[in-house]
Structures are given as structure tokens and as C-alpha cells.
Amino acid sequence: MGSTSRRRDGGPATLSRAWRRVPLLLLTAALVVSTGTVVASITASAPPPSTTEQARLDALAGLEGLAAAFEKHDDGDSPTAALLRSQADLLTLTTSWPSGSPAAAETTEVPSAAGPDAPPAPQQPGAEDLAELAGSLLADARETDPGLARLLASIGASLYAQAQTLPGGTAVAPPWEDPEIPLEPTGCPAEAPTEDESGPATPASPTTAEAIAVVVLSQERLAYAYETVLPHLAGADRAAAAARLAAHTDSAEHWRSLAVAECLDLPLPEPAYPLGDEFASDPLPALEDAEAAALAPLADLVALSDGTVREHAVAGFAEAATELAASAGEVLPAPGLDDELRAAPTTAP
Incomplete structure (x- = not known):
């Protein structure tokens, strides 16, 4: 009876069990804190855009800013602005997290590249502004992923072609350089075999x-x-x-x-x-x-x-x-891709 009474009153057996719970409680607390930290770091902000995504955002901001400048200068009736708007539409794509899951609700909007440090739109836009933007897009086309590269090259070429139609446009130099052919190699590696022990090679891209x-x-x-x-x-x-x-x-x-x-x-x-x-x-x-x-x-x-x-x-x-x-x-919004883009349902390649 005395032994039972001591356990109900919080005697030595109860204290022993309580102390055994301390490490478990500490471990649980540590897991909660660390998990909460990871969750907070994931949901707080989206990862920085890749080089390709940043090139797309820069092109989109440049096209929209220049379109607005032409619209303002021409009182809203500007064929050049209409061309720029149609090209900006080709660059409006849905973004996602690297894992493939949709971005958080506060980051699903396509961010604008025209931040406080972006250059202001010209007051009186002209052929030189189009050629400058064309050069930027063509330069990015050399560095970005394949799908966007061909689209940037197409839009950049179109911008320079449109610049040629504006006053003074024929005097604006092309915003690209013709690269030289590299010297011929002294020797080329042997051609890789098309078949191996497992049989014929599978078709590749x-x-x-x-x-x-x-x-x-x-x-x-x-x-x-x-x-x-x-x-x-x-x-x-x-x-x-x-x-x-x-x-x-x-x-x-x-x-x-x-x-x-x-x-x-x-x-x-x-x-x-x-x-x-x-x-x-x-x-x-x-x-x-x-x-x-x-x-x-x-x-x-x-x-x-x-x-x-x-x-x-x-x-x-x-x-x-x-x-x-x-x-x-005739200046097309995306020369070389126009038939393909017309066949596409809603998004650019």
C-alpha cells in the first residue's frame, strides 16, 4: 500500500519516467524547429530565375517598354507598337519551380524585368532604339536554351527589319557581327561507331x-x-x-x-x-x-x-x-517561325 501511495504522489518511479522523456522532447522540438525553418525558406520567396528565364524577362520588358513609347509618341496609332505587342505576347510563358510544381501563389505572376534600375523608355523612339533592342535579343540568343534562342533570334531579326522601315533606319548599322570561319583543324576525331554489341543505335535528336x-x-x-x-x-x-x-x-x-x-x-x-x-x-x-x-x-x-x-x-x-x-x-513578328506559331494552340515554343 505504501509503495502504491508513493507512485501516485509523484515518487521516484514517476520522476524516472519523466526524465526518460526529456531526450525525446528535445529531439521533437529540434525537428519542429528545423522543419519550420526549411518550410519558411521554401515559401518565403521563389528561386532566382535562370539565365534563360532572365533573358526572356528582359526581352519582354524591353518589348513592352518600347511599345508603350511608340504608342505615346504616335498617339496610340503605331504599327511598330502593334508589332512589338505581338512579339511580347510570344514571350509570355507560364513559369514553374525547378521541381516542376507550380510556384507559390504570390510568385505565379510573371515578374517584370523593368525594375527601378531599368533604363527609361525613350521619349521619341526611332530606328536606333529598335536596332539596340534587336542587338540585345540577338546577343541573348547566343547564350540561352534552344527553344528561347531561336525565338529571340527571330524577334531580334524582325526588330531590325522594322527599324529599316522607319525614318533614318537604312543608316542604322546591323546590330550583329559576321563571325569569321575558324581555321580548319589539323585533324578530326575518329567517327564514333553507329552500332555496338547491343545492336543498332537508337534514333537520336x-x-x-x-x-x-x-x-x-x-x-x-x-x-x-x-x-x-x-x-x-x-x-x-x-x-x-x-x-x-x-x-x-x-x-x-x-x-x-x-x-x-x-x-x-x-x-x-x-x-x-x-x-x-x-x-x-x-x-x-x-x-x-x-x-x-x-x-x-x-x-x-x-x-x-x-x-x-x-x-x-x-x-x-x-x-x-x-x-x-x-x-x-513585309515585316513578320517572328520570321522563320510564323507558320509554326500560327499552328500552336496558345503559347510560344
Whole structure:
């Protein structure tokens, strides 16, 4: 009886059990504190944007800021502002956390890159402002992930083409540099085998060599088309076609030389290429359509390359898109991607 009474009154047995609980309580408290700290650090703020995401935000802010400046300067009736707005729409994408789960509620809005340190929009925007933004986008296209790279290159080329249509635009220098072909290598690594002990290799995504091969094919086909229709043209049309024939011949040689320097194997040129009947009946529109179609392989090469090859791809794409806009008299929001973007449901690639 005495022993039972002592336990009910908090005697030695009760104290012993209480002390055994102390380490468990301390461990639980430590877990709660550390877990709370981790949760707070996750929900407090989103991670910093990647280089590619920051390039997208910078491009979006630049397009929207310049569009607002053109609208204000032209009292709301500005074809250039409309072009810039349509290009900004192509850059509006949904963001997510690196894990793939949606961002927290307070971070789901696309942040604006036009912070307090952003340069103010010009009071009287013009061709130089468009060319400057074009140069920024083309520079970012050399460094970002493939999908955004080709879109930035396309929009940047369009901006410079639009600059050419504004007063003083033809005097604005292109915002890109034509990179030089690197010296040919003294030796190229042996080609990797296509099969191993497990059997034939599985199909892979397109390679840089394959992308360059498509560009070369399109340039050689265009040169052949101009050479074919040249005897049927006269006057200014003949002179313009002769210039384009020389340009596409040089372009094909340029890409073949770059492929050699990069140790990339390309197929040999074809002696002739099939052409549709429209090249004989109505050659000028057919040539213009072929010029437009040749932009897509250049855009793909921007995405499927890096380093030196991508630098050449960005410059070559921008030059070709600018020349096409000048000859066709129309500036598209995303040359080379327009058909693809029209087929897309709601978002840009």
C-alpha cells in the first residue's frame, strides 16, 4: 500500500519516467524547429530565375517598354507598337519551380524585368532604339536554351527589319557581327561507331551536322532556282536575281567551310534540285516563297547548335530575315517561325 501511495504522489518511479522523456522532447522540438525553418525558406520567396528565364524577362520588358513609347509618341496609332505587342505576347510563358510544381501563389505572376534600375523608355523612339533592342535579343540568343534562342533570334531579326522601315533606319548599322570561319583543324576525331554489341543505335535528336546539312541544302537549292529562272528575267528583276544567286552560292560555301572547320561531315552537292512548275510560270513569287522557307532551317540551326556554330547561325538568320523583309515589303513578328506559331494552340515554343 505504501509503495502504491508513493507512485501516485509523484515518487521516484514517476520522476524516472519523466526524465526518460526529456531526450525525446528535445529531439521533437529540434525537428519542429528545423522543419519550420526549411518550410519558411521554401515559401518565403521563389528561386532566382535562370539565365534563360532572365533573358526572356528582359526581352519582354524591353518589348513592352518600347511599345508603350511608340504608342505615346504616335498617339496610340503605331504599327511598330502593334508589332512589338505581338512579339511580347510570344514571350509570355507560364513559369514553374525547378521541381516542376507550380510556384507559390504570390510568385505565379510573371515578374517584370523593368525594375527601378531599368533604363527609361525613350521619349521619341526611332530606328536606333529598335536596332539596340534587336542587338540585345540577338546577343541573348547566343547564350540561352534552344527553344528561347531561336525565338529571340527571330524577334531580334524582325526588330531590325522594322527599324529599316522607319525614318533614318537604312543608316542604322546591323546590330550583329559576321563571325569569321575558324581555321580548319589539323585533324578530326575518329567517327564514333553507329552500332555496338547491343545492336543498332537508337534514333537520336537531330545533330548540329544534320542541321547544317539542311541549311546547306536549302541554300544550294535556292542558288539552283535562281540560276534556272535567270534566263527568263530581264532588267531590274534579272539584276536582283543575279545578286541573290551570288549571295546564296556564297552562303552555301560559307556553311560548308564552317562544317569542315567543326569536323562535321556533310553530303556532297547535288547537280540539280527538283523545282515546282511555278518557277517556270510565275518565278518571282515562287522565289520569294522559297526564300521564306529557307529561314526555318536557319532558325532550327540556332536551336541545335552552340558556341561558334550558333554565333554563325544567329548572324546568318538575322541577315537572311532582314533581306527577305526588305524584298517582300513585309515585316513578320517572328520570321522563320510564323507558320509554326500560327499552328500552336496558345503559347510560344
